[in-house]
Amino acid sequence: MTKIAPKMYLSSGHSGCAGCCDAFAAKFTLMGTGPNCIVVNPTGCLEVMSTPFPLSSWKVPWIHSLFENGSAVASGVEAALKALGKKNDIKVIAIGGDGSTMDIGIGAISGAFERGHDFTYVCMDNEAYMNTGIQRSSGTPYDASTTTSPAGKFSFGNPRPKKNMPAIIAAHGSPYVATTSIGFPRDMIRKVKKATEIVGPTYIHSHAPCTTGWGFDTSKTLEIAKLAVETGLWPMYEMEYGEIMQVRRIKDPRPVEEYLRTQKRFKHLFTMEGGEKEIQKIQDSADWNIKHYGLK
Amino acid sequence: MINPADKEKMVVVEGSYAVAHSAKTCHPNVISAYPITPQTHIVENLAQFIADGKIPNCEYLNVESEFSAISSLIGAAAVGARTYSATTSQGLLLMHEALFNASGMRFPIIMTVTNRAVSAPINIWNDHQDAIAQRDTGWIQLYVEDVQEASDTLPQIYKIAEDHEIMLPGMVCMDGYILSHVYEPVVLLEQNLVDNFLPPFHPENVLDPEDPKTFGAFATPDTYEEFRYLQEQAMQKTLPKIEAVAKEFEEVFGRFHGGLVDGYMIEDAEIVIMGMGSVLGTVKDVVDQYRAKGEKIGVLKVRSFRPFPKEQILESIQNAHAVVVLDKNISIGTNEGALFTETKSCLYNSKVRIPLVGYTLGHGGRDIRIESIVKVVEGTKAAAKTGIMVESQFLDLKEELL
Amino acid sequence: MTTEANQDSTICPEILKNDHETRESKVTCCSVCKPGSTLKNKTGGWRNFRPIYNYEKCTKCGICEIVCPDMSVKPREDGFFEYDYDYCKGCGICANECPEDAIGMILEEK
Ligand SMILES: Cc1ncc(C[n+]2csc(CCOP(=O)(O)OP(=O)(O)O)c2C)c(N)n1
Ligand code: SF4
Ligand code: SF4
Ligand SMILES: [Mg+2]
Numbered sequence: 001m002t003k004i005a006p007k008m009y010l011s012s013g014h015s016g017c018a019g020c021c022d023a024f025a026a027k028f029t030l031m032g033t034g035p036n037c038i039v040v041n042p043t044g045c046l047e048v049m050s051t052p053f054p055l056s057s058w059k060v061p062w063i064h065s066l067f068e069n070g071s072a073v074a075s076g077v078e079a080a081l082k083a084l085g086k087k088n089d090i091k092v093i094a095i096g097g098d099g100s101t102m103d104i105g106i107g108a109i110s111g112a113f114e115r116g117h118d119f120t121y122v123c124m125d126n127e128a129y130m131n132t133g134i135q136r137s138s139g140t141p142y143d144a145s146t147t148t149s150p151a152g153k154f155s156f157g158n159p160r161p162k163k164n165m166p167a168i169i170a171a172h173g174s175p176y177v178a179t180t181s182i183g184f185p186r187d188m189i190r191k192v193k194k195a196t197e198i199v200g201p202t203y204i205h206s207h208a209p210c211t212t213g214w215g216f217d218t219s220k221t222l223e224i225a226k227l228a229v230e231t232g233l234w235p236m237y238e239m240e241y242g243e244i245m246q247v248r249r250i251k252d253p254r255p256v257e258e259y260l261r262t263q264k265r266f267k268h269l270f271t272m273e274g275g276e277k278e279i280q281k282i283q284d285s286a287d288w289n290i291k292h293y294g295l296k
Numbered sequence: 297m298i299n300p301a302d303k304e305k306m307v308v309v310e311g312s313y314a315v316a317h318s319a320k321t322c323h324p325n326v327i328s329a330y331p332i333t334p335q336t337h338i339v340e341n342l343a344q345f346i347a348d349g350k351i352p353n354c355e356y357l358n359v360e361s362e363f364s365a366i367s368s369l370i371g372a373a374a375v376g377a378r379t380y381s382a383t384t385s386q387g388l389l390l391m392h393e394a395l396f397n398a399s400g401m402r403f404p405i406i407m408t409v410t411n412r413a414v415s416a417p418i419n420i421w422n423d424h425q426d427a428i429a430q431r432d433t434g435w436i437q438l439y440v441e442d443v444q445e446a447s448d449t450l451p452q453i454y455k456i457a458e459d460h461e462i463m464l465p466g467m468v469c470m471d472g473y474i475l476s477h478v479y480e481p482v483v484l485l486e487q488n489l490v491d492n493f494l495p496p497f498h499p500e501n502v503l504d505p506e507d508p509k510t511f512g513a514f515a516t517p518d519t520y521e522e523f524r525y526l527q528e529q530a531m532q533k534t535l536p537k538i539e540a541v542a543k544e545f546e547e548v549f550g551r552f553h554g555g556l557v558d559g560y561m562i563e564d565a566e567i568v569i570m571g572m573g574s575v576l577g578t579v580k581d582v583v584d585q586y587r588a589k590g591e592k593i594g595v596l597k598v599r600s601f602r603p604f605p606k607e608q609i610l611e612s613i614q615n616a617h618a619v620v621v622l623d624k625n626i627s628i629g630t631n632e633g634a635l636f637t638e639t640k641s642c643l644y645n646s647k648v649r650i651p652l653v654g655y656t657l658g659h660g661g662r663d664i665r666i667e668s669i670v671k672v673v674e675g676t677k678a679a680a681k682t683g684i685m686v687e688s689q690f691l692d693l694k695e696e697l698l
Numbered sequence: 699m700t701t702e703a704n705q706d707s708t709i710c711p712e713i714l715k716n717d718h719e720t721r722e723s724k725v726t727c728c729s730v731c732k733p734g735s736t737l738k739n740k741t742g743g744w745r746n747f748r749p750i751y752n753y754e755k756c757t758k759c760g761i762c763e764i765v766c767p768d769m770s771v772k773p774r775e776d777g778f779f780e781y782d783y784d785y786c787k788g789c790g791i792c793a794n795e796c797p798e799d800a801i802g803m804i805l806e807e808k
Pocket of ligand 4: 097098099124125126127128129130
């Protein structure tokens with residue numbers, strides 16, 4: 001990693017768990033945007049841990065309104081800046097969790113992208129509703145055990161694969177949609193910066209392993225994030241107007257089992273009868289990614 | 297009462313046009329709305345103004361839902377924009393969560409609500425159920441009687457809401473169809489007068505990278521109660537402000553529609569009819585008939601439902617022999633409308649001891665006829681003499697349908 | 699310390715001064731908070747393990763600074779880094795990510 005002069009616009013003293021993924025997502029996003037931005041942050045772990053009244057970890061202007069309206073609030077911020085002649089180069093950023101982005105806020109984000117507001121939406125995808133205690137979201141991967149999709153005698157955990165949110169956003173004709181991961185800070189910072197420099201609605205979907213929700217040691221947040229990419233389970237690519245322009249190649253994909261083993265949420269796959277078959281299905285999905293996105 | 301000076305200025309337009317024109321003269325910076333009958337003509341007119349370049353420095357957002365309409369205005373207001381929306385019924389209900397939020401964040405967002413019944417059964421005609429359901433959200437609610445008032449109240453409510461001591465959102469409630477779609481002679485607000493009357497919006501706190509504040513932090517039990525208290529304090533400060541601004545408006549425009557309340561033939565009235573909105577037109581006609589016969593009947597128009605003007609109501613009705621409250625809404629499970637319940641509650645700890653009866657009426661646009669109001673007056677006269685027989689009831693129920 | 703590292707204190711100096719006032723701040727319109735003010739929350743108390751540099755191994759690559767989720771790695775004038783134990787939660791990510799194995803984690807004595 002080359003030296004990035006790290007201006008920190010998120011300050012210490014937030015109450016995220018030790019090793020918190022959302023803190024990384026926020027930190028890297030702000031390293032990409034610089035100080036001249038306004039951040040909209042819907043309800044979720046990041047919002048709660050960073051703004052216990054009267055304190056705030058944010059050194060940029062920041063607003064939280066509700067859980068499902070991040071994109072709509074950002075639309076209004078952008079429109080107001082324009083109307084008041086203040087837009088110039090103030091960047092409008094929304095940063096929300098997988099729940100607020102892909103589930104409850106999907107109507108609002110679809111509307112904002114369709115209207116073409118000049119803003120960047122960053123989804124920090126920790127693959128469940130962490131703030132309310134690790135419930136399943138549409139970003140929860142296949143077979144992950146969460147508190148509302150628990151593994152049990154008759155269940156391998158979450159029965160559905162992850163929703164392909166970047167593709168949904170790309171279908172809105174966004175000039176720039178990219179996937180990234182907190183495991184690759186330089187990649188994430190570069191993509192956020194690029195996204196904010198492009199006029200129009202741009203989208204960054206960042207994979208973000210959660211120590212508490214996924215069940216791994218606090219020191220492994222970034223290591224596991226990298227493993228997800230190296231197995232092919234989390235492809236990193238850039239799309240312009242719906243076309244894939246760049247992918248991050250993985251020379252020797254690691255078996256998904258290596259990734260699954262690191263996390264309690266997949267533990268049952270290694271103890272339950274039929275687990276092997278399930279692991280194979282997950283391997284198949286990684287293989288599909290590798291082929292589909294041309295990762296090799 | 298039409299001001300003679302206004303007569304020449306009057307044009308016949310649809311209520312929605314007058315309101316859209318009024319909103320235009322208030323110079324909103326962001327308008328965000330989602331179509332719903334009978335609000336549509338307001339936002340269509342505004343869209344046309346924008347298309348014709350008639351609202352400078354304004355962005356118009358065609359959002360994908362009412363929820364996003366109000367949410368986008370929350371974002372816009374946080375940047376320091378003057379904001380406007382219009383909605384009704386299902387749209388207003390869809391906003392519910394964000395209405396609390398807008399008020400809690402202390403953003404003076406202004407909306408026109410073209411009051412309409414709520415589903416189920418789905419019904420597009422007027423009653424007040426939609427706005428009454430928002431009474432605890434921390435929004436100022438002013439109910440208007442006619443188109444002129446609907447249009448005149450907009451600059452007033454901006455001025456009230458944007459006061460630094462107040463900073464609360466507000467809705468002007470006008471009866472759907474009855475006012476939104478009626479063609480009436482009105483004075484369209486003159487831009488230069490509005491400019492004199494309504495100062496530009498300069499909030500103390502805005503989102504700005506030069507001075508990066510955090511908005512909408514979460515509050516623990518340590519501080520949450522104080523936030524609620526301050527909101528209530530702001531509402532209390534709104535009471536005198538509504539009166540003052542109505543007078544300032546009169547000075548500039550020569551029209552007065554009442555402050556918190558407005559009496560009609562009320563000074564010596566033995567029977568007082570209370571209500572909100574356009575129904576008061578019919579009620580006043582009935583009162584005129586009674587007065588012609590020498591009977592002392594009067595009207596108390598409640599213009600401000602939030603804040604609720606307890607003192608002014610008490611003062612206005614204290615000498616009556618009986619009072620009847622008309623509600624175009626019902627709190628199901630109490631068999632009462634909201635204005636009735638709240639009027640009763642403000643009497644309890646006072647010295648005023650008069651019979652109070654309530655009617656819930658006009659649901660889903662049911663026509664309110666002169667004869668029905670006469671029935672109400674006769675019932676109330678009986679209550680004044682012999683005491684209350686039925687405290688609150690539906691008016692004009694069709695027994696044959698039950 | 700470099701100016702960058704001082705940023706926390708330059709943005710909001712009054713916040714660092716009066717520590718005990720944390721809960722006494724006035725409740726205001728729109729629950730507005732001052733930027734960077736969580737510096738009042740000394741999260742260092744959460745730590746079970748303490749990261750320690752071995753400056754002999756450190757190549758000044760700066761990865762630790764980037765990978766700290768609590769902004770507790772501060773650059774020094776000499777190009778090395780040091781910990782701000784007031785905030786470090788001891789997650790161990792810096793040690794885990796350090797390519798030179800220059801960071802050790804030792805049990806915090808409480
Ligand atoms: C309308 C509404 N429904 C539910 C909630 C409860 N809630 C708050 S945060 C949250 C989950 C957040 O999940 P996500 O967006 O993935 O963010 P994370 O906490 O995982 O970072 C939920 C369900 C809410 N605040 N508002
Ligand atoms: S639960 Fe996960 S996202 Fe939430 S604060 Fe903890 S590590 Fe961060
Ligand atoms: S142990 Fe964790 S919190 Fe402490 S300095 Fe290292 S990365 Fe930061
Ligand atoms: Mg999540």
